[in-house]
Amino acid sequence: MTEIDERLAGLTSWRSDWRGLRVAVYGLGVTGFSVADTLVELGAEVLVVTAKADPERAMLLEVIGAELLEEADLAAPPARLTAFDPELIVVSPGFHHDHPLLDWADQRGTAVWGDIELAWRLRDKVGSPADWIAVTGTNGKTTTVQLTATMLVAGGYRAAPCGNIGIPVLDAIRDPQGFDVLVVELSSYQLHWVNRNRGGELSPYSSACLNIADDHLDWHGSADAYRAAKAKVYDNTQVACVYNRADPATEQMVRDAEVIEGARAISFGLDVPGPSDFGIVDGILCDRAFLDDRFTSAIELTTIDELRDAGLAAPHVVANILAASALARSYGIAPGVIRDVLTAFRLDAHRIELVRIESGVSWVDDSKATNPHAADASLRAYESVVWVAGGLLKGVDIDDLVKRHAARLRAAVIIGVDREALRSAFARHAPGLPVYEVDADETDEVMPTAVKLAGGVAQSGDTVLLAPAAASMDQFADYAERGRRFQAAVNEFFGGEADEHSASHPGGE
Template identity: 50%
Template structure:
């Protein structure tokens, strides 16, 4: 890793010509999801002629369509082709590149951008972005980074894929003045549709198979993550993750500084762990000969290894803009974990229950399973093309039993039979409904012994049985509470 140095770059100014050129420009907004309405309103405010296309025609979409039509947008519901005269498409990040409208736009030479790309081009002059992507840990790391920056007295806001749409929060004229610093969570989908995005500093936390059905394979998925390392962007890489390091070196700007974070003892140019301390040998005054203490492991809640890695990544990005060491500790103290991420639910009859419903892929589930010695594992759902052999093989010594649910549970059952044949397995065949998690918790309680942990870490998405991972975690917590 490159040792510490001065500032990585002069942040590129916003493009005032692009904002001016939106007036009377024909723009199609593809999708009315979370990001769609803020994009429509930002474009209308800048004088664009906006058409909106969404295949859904449910009551909520119809209500939203009425609102946007009253504000000046043309809204087309149901299946539609590209509106005539369109010269820019702003797509929802969830739309696949082979979606008919996007394919039509590409064939016609119409530019396609995502909401993040649009926000980048419209950002106020002087605003700096600190960007984070990775298969797992993005939301936690962004929230930690925001807390560290605020503890340092900075005007900072966490945006992106964290519940606050970037268009609604980051631009002038939004619900609050545009902040000076953005801690931006970016998915692989958002990065795929970002052409000119160039953050001040960026980190890839980790890369493991996920969303392969959308990207078409691991290489394409990783390449989308690597777009975060733009020309001039200061690079922060996970020294313990081969993909993260590879992307920082091959996708990033070789002229930009490269720093690392590690759960081991840090070398010069890295932030890491020495005994029970988080220490900085990247941005310290003397990274070759010394280190600066940032925090202790006790300041990281929960102190599971993957969460310590999140804290180290956030610290590196905060330090990249000059945050003081004591602000890292203060930020960690102020940070409150998001729901459904390794959330303890209490103990019943000597058995601990933990909700990690956000573990929607095998990589996240592996990190959760590694945090406990003896586990009754609640897993299953939509695997999205991911493989589970390595996950089950590595977790096998910790598994007392497993309770499986969801559409792709047969693949987990087969892997458990091969790699953890001594673990008892119960399948819950309930369809989507109120009692699925009651059956799951009843079965898990019957399999657990005092000292065990019943862990909801599904390794899969939830939409086959639940609205989202939040509902899945909430129903699990309710079933545990009822049993207690």
Template identity: 50%
Template structure:
């Protein structure tokens, strides 16, 4: 008897058996490769399609070659992604970048063929007694928070990993021969859109701000995708007290009976919240006497030993702590995890100080919400921004940031949109547009920013936009910025005989 592919797969139900099914996998990237490999190994008849015509020796070419050897029917080229195969599949497993309106996926929906993402497939393939999931989403701060969470879980002695949109591929984590005790799963709005039956132990949405509207089609659809993180949660739905949308998403979610709503706040926590009491991270959610007492989870100094952490980083720590506590992690492990955590590259990363001007790389701020959080973390900023806005609105970002801005240096395809917003809402802020897109562009950007700055200012790369108009990805953009800053420091050192980082510390 064929499995019911539309059935909700609650935690503890039998794993999905794909043997004998015909499955179409769309996209030959990392997630598509993992899905095709796992399905073929379990006896499914797998066809994988990719719209690219891969060059010999490329990563895509090598992945497709391996799948061909494994017996997957590999079809590469634009002709193969225009419509469903003549023999319709039982199931489609899609890569997160494929939009719902893509012709194959739209045709599958019209034909009532289930379409899953690789995260949904991973959930279905896990067996009884498998590691519980702690799921996390948000417009900004997901990766930092999930990595903080993983550090806390490990500090508690648990075998844990970060997976999903970051870290270990989710299928690899679920199917690992040495099972994990718990998995911290970062989920993008794309992945949530294609997920229908995940039932996490605890879940969180950090914040919701317009992003990826070109993919989802509307803010309402994007918001709905984010809200899916709370569906079927079993213990705790963690929301941001300072972002009422996240609490509303909890109210709208269909959760397992007994699941609690847990808030995190930068203020003093009320009952069933975690928050701040002076410089202490306090838990009034997972303690026995929460009406009148709280547990200390750490201090601001545990988040960043050098200086006061910016507000959004404190929120990340509190959200991670709430998820960890929902999984039974003791307070001391929360503290030890925060102390062990080290931020990923290109996320509020100090580059160096040149003659009193600090340079900070937050290239991972690829949307206005993330850029806003970064800019508001500093008193006086020369803002480096621009790239592909993906339909996002920068008006609120500029209105909120204008009192912090000394100047703005703008790059990329949509720099004029940001420049116009600055002219409307921050007319006194100096705007420098760099039209160059070649390899020397970032040297021009850094030199212009340094010239506009004064000692004590921060030159902050927080683009509010994607990078693909000029760079391979946000990491390449951040690397280019850091390299240009170090070249500037060397030039200034050679000119005046002072070390680039000698002042302004």
């Protein structure tokens, strides 16, 4: 082991000596800036490398004392980077694992960390380190993280959602108030980089992988690599490994994981639970894991009827609720607290959000369904659908999704740049289905055109569902802009904003 390797292995605390360490930070998004800001505060020398810098963040880098290297072409290491001679590289999630600058780091033997490893090493900045509850999965992460954090706060703990949910973990661990527990949403990109280096091994209190379906294959290179990254969420778990018993891949991940002795496997699902499971009995959500007499008894958490009243009864949302409840119960949250939280909780915008009901047609924005797995869950919630779909497919196969739901479709409206794959899938599996394409070059034109086409074919009892099964960046800044534009187009189509009596919770089962 080299001298620098020994030094890096010993950097396991905020109070370790980080002064003068030369660190190259790859990327200047929200995560990259949080990394640079943290390292400067620790006294490291920081060089941020990016192809294009946001002007405001570039200005802030200068203020905090980090150096910016902005190069449009990063196919080879720029001269300034080689001259800087980094002792450590911290990579943002957006950088592909096979990026030329990471190949260069590998060739020269430079250690590479992700932001999660850095945050784990520094988690003792404010008093005693917070416990981490780690959540991943192809879909449902954000809802589950928000629910779990809300349950923990309602139970009297200082808790915060962070990570891929939008608040960098490094910002959370530096919050002056400190926390008892952080509920950390982890993307497959972030998990790719964890548990690779001595001294930085993540060990969550409890962990969950909600589901697995092919996604981000363009980043990981294969389905196996994507699943291997997700499986890391269970490594070194201390108390509870929560998995989806309807998804055998998640159970296998738990079986294969190296956990802390005594950690339990806890499943959730929409069927009747066995001992150590969460599930549903006669419309009642039950905990059969965290009670003494779990072999003959169960604890009631809430009911499907109560969730329907709160707009939370779609099957995939119920699954997320069960997973969050399992994680919260693993931390000792009382069943009554969980019930109270679910009475008041509401889903994020653009997650099966009912925009309005007109002439018996429901218009629903699920722009956050950015992959086929999420769109599948959304489509299952409705019986007759005019489906607005398309965008950037990220290398995944759309064929099975179309085949599975062809019978429930009234029509389809295709948007985005990857229209050919959807067009071909509809031709194979729904040859008689009316399929319309939005061939619009301008972002402003996409949703008004899509809504007009959908409105022309929808009938009473139908749901016009924006569930794109694809990423948004071909035509929109992000899924939120896509959803906002859909909602605005719907309201414009009907001549103004919906009044408070024109919409209600979707409540599909």
